[in-house]
Amino acid sequence: MGLFDFPRIHIVGTHEVNPGTGNNNSASPGDELTVTSDSERVQPIGFDKSDVDFRRWMTGLDELGMLRSQWNYYGDMSFRFTDVTVRSVQLGPNQLIRSHAQDKLIGASVHLNNAIVCDNNPEGFNGTQVFAEALEIHAPDALQGAGSFVSRPPDRATTRWLNWQRNVSFQTPFKLPDPAKPASGEITSGAAGAASATFQCGIKVNAEDLALEPSYERVLNRSRFKLRPEENASPALDALVAEIRGGACGLVFRYNLYLTYPRISDTELAKRFERGERAANPARGHIVGTIAPWYEHEPSTITMGRLLKPAAPYANQYRSKKQFFLSPAVATQNTKTQSISIDLANCLPEDGPDGDKYNLGKITLGYRHLTDPKKDPATNTATVEPIGTVTNDRETYLDCGGIYDFAYADRPEVRSALDDDNNELALESSLYGVLLYEPEYMLASDCTCNYLDQPPPGQTWDDPPVKDYLAQQSHPALTGRIDLLLLRRGKLPAKEVAITVEEWRQTPTGFPGNYGVYRYPTLQKRSKLKWSPNQKFDLRPTDGPGLRVYRFVPENNWPQDIDERDIAQFAIREAIVELRVLPYDDYSKVRPDELTLDFIYQQVFRYYDLITPAMSEAMDLKDPSIWKMPTAARYVLLSTNTDFWTSPQYMPRTRDLSRARRELLQRFCRSLLPPSEQA
């Protein structure tokens, strides 16, 4: 059950995220801005421009008053917890502790050390990845030694459950561009304050991490990876250690980012750029999260259970013309504690910049007779039988990390209803009716963001050299093979399940010469598979580089088909997997004498220099003097080695350097080494 297990350690606070936005192109699904970059070829648009002119163009304002590079041209991809602390801990469904006197872990500071963010699809919205060196909990009163637990590297976290409509009334303190009116006042392209997203990762804690080895013990009292609670200081940590000793393989860390938006307007940034400043404009926002035990064979980046999907919209008093939906949620039954828990961390909307919960009336988790799979769940008028009521206020939300538990030990009718296949879960608002319903299946992959290299002409994905190469890759995200996890109302299905797989082409989203026109995804291919336990799926995209979205549709899913507008807008509700196919370039005929810095700059560095200039801040890669030194070449050779793909130090941080270009760059680097090192 992972996240839903106990103990749970709930954290709250603020964060700062500093993505480079030079290649974003679009602002949200259906909302295209200036096309600056060709994500398929991984090149800047407008090769006829000189570099100086391109940068000037990027740092200038478009016809609506937004920066062409969008709100953070000089973002360096860093991601920091700025003020995150443990707010509460939970030892059981109704055992919430808020007091430091009762658990000295409360008040501890929490950090994600050396973290970076990286979009799988720079033009998309779902596939943000977080790579980090360690999770750190600094609790001098609760942990031995120096009072810190510095974890092993967390797995790559990926976006789950993006919610565009988390805040009903607040997007940004600045103005939004309006095509109907000329630009005036301070305008931003980063009106993301209304959105939120959940990330999740697993973190290994090995048995030896719970004690000091004798050889260390003599000399070191604060060794890394060590999770050693002070005696009788923290019931939550004690319980966590007991779970690990009992077989848990580590921690699962699920966190939700919300009310996150940049603090400098595009209008102001343009003025600073004009003055020659290379100003970064990180977004700052809130975080709520939960740390819980993680068990062997559980996915790392998602918690599986009983999925609840949007059934119907609710009314937003601030924007009456637009439909507002909740985002999906996951619930799970705990037979041990006789309770059902639902993760609403990303789900229930807020109203205003202080994060107060929006009034949806009384929110009830219940069950009802299941929806006919051929019908819109909004048409299901079956009565919802309540299981429990969600206390929908900010303080409760923060206290429980957005996870609400409902015990049913003394309600046998609930227990049997939950086991009855003729029932589905529902989340009902007293004002707006059933907002979330439970489809028959929850399907997901633990590897939602993937990369492949377009094979050379004449080769297919299944040719032995390509297959061998994929099999050798250091991370599942690079192998072209994903797992498919499936549960039927929280349990493994008893029989094979028919799945339809759709492949959508998602890039490009715009037209370089046609400002504001959004290109919706196109359906490339549809195929079928029969799901069985340990199901794998080989990503074999149809022609060309670019972004693909795979939509997995189990039998009885509603709707079976969606159109291009819905896949763009509502992919966040679907079981999707993203794949970025990086372009093939034929450099096989490049002679050694052609392997010059100028050539490498044009083929490799120019894109980063113009689109993500923060990468040139610490070291300007187009500086010829750097490349006269083997040291830089050695470093680039090491940093571009895909063995280190999950390291925050991997180059490029954007992880969009194709195999062909990487090998070209590595060839160039090797040519700079002394002969003895070139082999």
Place this chain on the structure above:
Amino acid sequence: MLRIKENDYDDPYLSLTGLLVDAATLEHSLLSIYLYAMFSIREEYKDVRGELTRATFQPQPPGRNAMQPPEQHKSPVTFLDVTIEEMQHLALVNQLLYELCAAPCLERHTFPHRFEIYPFELQLRPLDRFVAATFTWIEAPAAELADRSSDFVKKLENEVSRGKPDDVKTFRKVNGDPLGSLYGRILERLDALRHDPPPFIPKTFAWGVWSDRLDWIRYQGEIDHFRFFRSLFDGTAFKANESIWTAPSLEQRPAIQLEWKSAFAGRHNSIEDEPKRKLAWLSNLIYWTLLCLLDLSYRTNNRKLIYVAIEQMSAALWWLGLDLAHKHNVGIPFDVMLVRYNLGRDEASTLAIIERLVLEARKVAEDDGVRAILPTNLDTNLFQRTLDALRPRH
């Protein structure tokens, strides 16, 4: 004289940065004596000494999560590995000073120097059993030295005191192991500062990351370096035992004998032979260039200058160190520059002054007498490459 401060300052920031300066000075001093000794190891023991490979000189944050070239995973630790790790420690301490908004520190002591924390003087000396014993002592965790009845500690005390182990008692009063203690205190100060940081430290300062890195330095010293030096001391590194240090013939011992001399001209302890002195002077100029580059790189967060500094080491200083020792029987002098390593009043003037230092080095290298004895592997293009790289950024 370095001593581990109890609480010289009430202010935790001043206390922390003071200790970091101590650590930088000590790391630099140790680095110099380690390199000097390493260069004295005979060619037949180059597996112990280490050799320059592609994996060498990787400028990156060390630690358990650091990217390590695959070829480095399996190979045994060499003396060169240890010195590179010392360089990384020095780099990390300076990077931390930078991130704490303090000035870097590339200074070190002149030798011989008596540190209060060691029962012996530090001196630039070729490797022998005494030197191996002092290095082992320097890196030893307190617990390893605590058991005075153990054969190992008895032998170590006997060696570092040159046969007067009772003299060592005076120094055992220091609570904890010396170098590790220093980092232990730095970690304590960092923890203290974390609770009430000065407003000029950025809110995004990565307290945990730095705590972890400092812990890693301590670990590396007390575990990896200690084990390596102990293997030198007991001779096992050379696939022998301690008797290798007392082999009847000097040629049978692992390292050659060198007497430290200065490359400054006209001093009582100057290297007498002029071409050799000039070659050693060239090594000084390159060593100082390296330090000046590092100083500026930390002040300006310019990674390129770190690469240029590493180039001074890999393209020139390494070969000079080996040739000076083995062809000319002169240890690399590592003289202390007579000014601070922050040469100019701002970035532009510092770069301009470093340029003059490089030109001076090139001139020495082109001297007829020196050119005739330059190491064949020394890359004379280094000077021009360095000059090219000194152009200001942006």
